[in-house]
Amino acid sequence: MTKTTSDITKRTSIGAQRNPASEEAILTAAGALLSEGGLAAFSIEAVARRAKAGKPTIYRWWPSKAALLLDVYHRQKGETFYADTGNTRVDLIAFLESLLGFWKKNGGEVFRSVIAEAQSDPAALEALRDYAVTRCRASGIILERGVTRGEIRADLDIPLVMELFSSFCWQRLLTGRLDASRAQLAHLVDAVLTGFASKESHAQ
Template sequence: MPASPRTRSGPRRDEAARLAVLHAADDLLAEQGFGALTVEAIARRAGVAKQTIYRWWPSKVDILLDTLIEDSTKKLPVPTEHPTADSIRGYLRGFARFVGEDPAGAVLLALLAEAQHDPATAARFHERYLDPRRAQERDMLTAGVQAGEISLRLDPDTTIDALLGPIVYRALRGASIPVDLLDTLTDDLLDSG
């Protein structure tokens, strides 16, 4: 997923150090939660200097956003080639696994929660992740409609909310996400063309 460009305040990053920081942040978030996560702990776990992190990222939120963008791109790509009801159903299943089982999904949930309390986090989260991902999901639905594969009962944005909202809510509650829920959402909101 293309991320919004972000100005960097330091020299070009060493790729191994960058990945070590992202993995450390991911692991520590899963172990300790957002509130206990610190740049100092990330630096220790990654084996880099704290100043190096601050040169590359202004805050732990920015580290987590980079982690989320990278993990989502690899583990949860939005279907772009000829979307069908089945490929969208597959995307929903992948999204449910991502937020319900994958440590990377914990980053998404933590940022969602933090964005409710911190307007700056909310703004960065929308700009760098939520808005670009929403555009990809909207394009997926629009392409499916244009190809005659699906028709929508609601407008694309409301459909996205209705498909993903119950999954996020169950994940936030720590509840399992049953496959029949995903099938019902898909069957009720997307008519096969």
């Protein structure tokens, strides 16, 4: 039986508030374009055509291509879990392994493109900055647990230290060196947790 227009539930924009059906269609289209043609095939115009959505709607919800890419990246990554083994050192190593592993598998190209867009697009820079701040605060749960257990000092600037770990991962991503060994990650974590100064330096 042929469906009439009245039988079909249309996706409609509802102002600044996102319509769930439209949002799903746009993100699905964006993900499909990336999967099929990579970043070269990705544009707001192409996403609008694939999703049968208006460009003004996309730009209302995602002010830049980078903002849309970040949401696609979130969908690829799925819900983020931070290991809770009862040991801060082990949890930090797992965090670094997980992030580098995801980027090596399928998420690195998208995130690299966001960083590249941010170098010339103020809206992309704002989206990336907001994302970076949010993720450093979220991953800070690892150190917060350590504070609760008495492993980490209570006056630590946790988001700042997590930014240090994330910066290592970003640098590895941008230079194509995502294959850091567990021993290297453990060395990094140990250096941060114990400090760099020698015992003799502490005694002075």
